[in-house]
Amino acid sequence: MLDFLKRFAGNRGAVIGALLLVVTLLLAIFSPMLYPQSPWAIAQRPFLEPFTTEGYLMGTDTLGRNVASGLAHGAYISLLIGLISTLVSLAIGIPLGACAGYFGGWVDDILMRVTEFFQVIPTFAFAVVLVAILQPSLTSIITAIALVSWPPVARLLRGEVLALKSREFIEAAQLSGQSSTTIILRQIMPNTLSPVVVMSSMMIATAILTESALSFMGLGDPEIMSWGYMVGAGRTVIRQAWWISFFPGLAILLTVLAFNLIGEGLNDALNPRLRKRG
């Protein structure tokens, strides 16, 4: 474990990513304490410039809502959506990929055709359609993101399982009479963990981006203050008030960057040999 941390810390980018993530996490956790008022509350006069008024560090938006408050509350939503939708897509992708890889034959054929069916639809367009059909809400957005992002997980798992299946320890387990379920869960799964962890961190980043894009297009949950919504709502007044869309835009950029950097770091830390080669 210590070894792993050491390797992770050896990657400077990963450390920066982790720091950024910690800041975002703290912001998300403490947002109700920092800004107890609803981020929707009309708190000051509209179009207040940033760094001019105490308590309104990032200024106010077109309606006089506190941009900093929206940013803090939006952090919670972005992380929540990123995390849950990734967990859901892992829950779909991992079992499908593992079964396809382990059993092969017609099971593999059917499962992979289904996966391909999802893969041929452009993911963002598919997400837009799903949210539009289901009516925009937190649940529908998470569902849509999860449904469009599981196929790569399934494919990754299938590949990993295929590679592991022919290894001696699996054959030994089979000979010792262990059931398929036990073999998949006990022998194969732990060995696929590292690529899945790396992939998840990238998926969280993509999920946050997708949610932002949906909200930007007006397909966000209308009850929820999210970064994408703030950028979308501020976009039309960008010539008069750059700060309304700039700060949430920056927040999206940094958070997504953080997860990508962490992903890289994890990749290096979990595959030491790969790193040396690079």
Place this chain on the structure above:
Amino acid sequence: MFKKTLSAALLGTVCAALPAFAQDPVAGGRLNLLVQPEPSGLMLGITTNAATNLVSGGIYEGLLRYDQDLTPEPSLAKSWEISEDGLTYTFHLQEGVKWHDGEPMTAHDVVFTFTEFLTETQPRHRNIMNRVASVEAPDELTVVFTLKQAFGPFIRIFAYKTAPIVPAHIYEGTDFRANEANATPIGTGPFKLDEWQRGAYIGLVKNEDYWMEGRPYLDEVIYHIIPDAASRANAYETGDLDVLPGGTIENFDIVRLQKNEGTCVDEGGWQYSSPMAWMWLNNRNAPLDNPKMRQAIMYALDRELALQVVWNGFGRVAKGPIASTTPFFDETGPLYEHNPEKAKELLAEIGYDGTPLRMLPLPYGETWQRWAEVVRQNLAQVGITLQTEATDVAGWNQKTSQWDYDLAFTFVAQNGDPELGVARNYISSQIAKGNPFNNVEGYSNPKVDELFAKAAVAVSTEERQALYTEVQQILQEDVPIAWLQELSFPTVYDCGVHNLITTANGAGNSLRDTWKEQ
């Protein structure tokens, strides 16, 4: 601060109007306007949306025009008389009027328009013609309408967009909607259709045979089609456009543009339709079935804030069911100033338990979305929770016309008379699913029904006024719906353009007299 901007805008308009009196009109030139969205057709008797109204106003004409106080003025009718009992309307037509294809326009065309064409193409027109016993043409230049009983608003149905006169020689005996001539509209107006490049522009040229001596002044009128709001404002700034008609750019862009020297802003030209925005309150659903709940909502709304912040001060806070620019408006009854305390008292009195209500915003872009957010905050302040249901236009239509909502944003035109555009939203006979513009809220009050019915057929203006004043008082007490704002869609234009808006129907109906400094 907002008030100041607004008065500066109005002052600017006045100043711009002054030199118009001093200068003599110059003939010639091309006027570059904008139409948004691209109209689906230009045959005004068939397609009646706002975009068609704007462009086809140069092509077609009605018997009358209405000035900005809604007083009738001559158009295709040179003069007219109304009999003492209010039953007979006699119109004398202009002499020497020709259709764009050279055929003469006669009383026969007018009779055909009213008795055959519009009754077929427009349900609204059918309702009005039900009150008419006969339309006759005693000679080539006279048309006589005989009514079954007096109908005060009748004089205001003759606008170019509600009753455009169409050529009988082209449409008689054909399937009106399928007629090929619809693609190349033929009217009597000051301009003729020259070219329509789909997705790019619609070009009109001067009608050399126009019946009015010396008009129009302009040689060409081009309606450009630019789908993106920001690009539209840019096109004006770069000088590609002379005029940005109302509603084509965001309000904050109007504020920005009007600071430019030589830019004029005019809020006029909407008096005929007087669009008013409100929220339907579904009177069928508890707790909205209780008038006190509805009053509480009115007190909770900070409509002045919404006007200044969301609409940049363009428009007026609504004072009741009849817009202040519509005849028979009377400032009466409770006006519902912003008063959250009063709202809370009313809510406590009826024991409202905080059950969330569903709100349906109007999916017409930024401004409307922001407005819904302000309303949600206003109501949250007094303890009413709203759940926003985001939909597209089709979903909004579906939900409102099937009564599947608690609160729903909308805006509706008043059409120059309470009987033509107000009564339909409050009387019991207009409660019917499938139409998002009738009595969608489900309010039913026999007294109100009776007052509206009486006012429609009352002969004298005084009598109508008394009845409408009474009905306004009752409605303002009962609050069947939450009146928000009298909308204003200011026209932004180059001050070198004169007489752009001279009628209650704005630029759509005024280009006959418009001229441009060279």
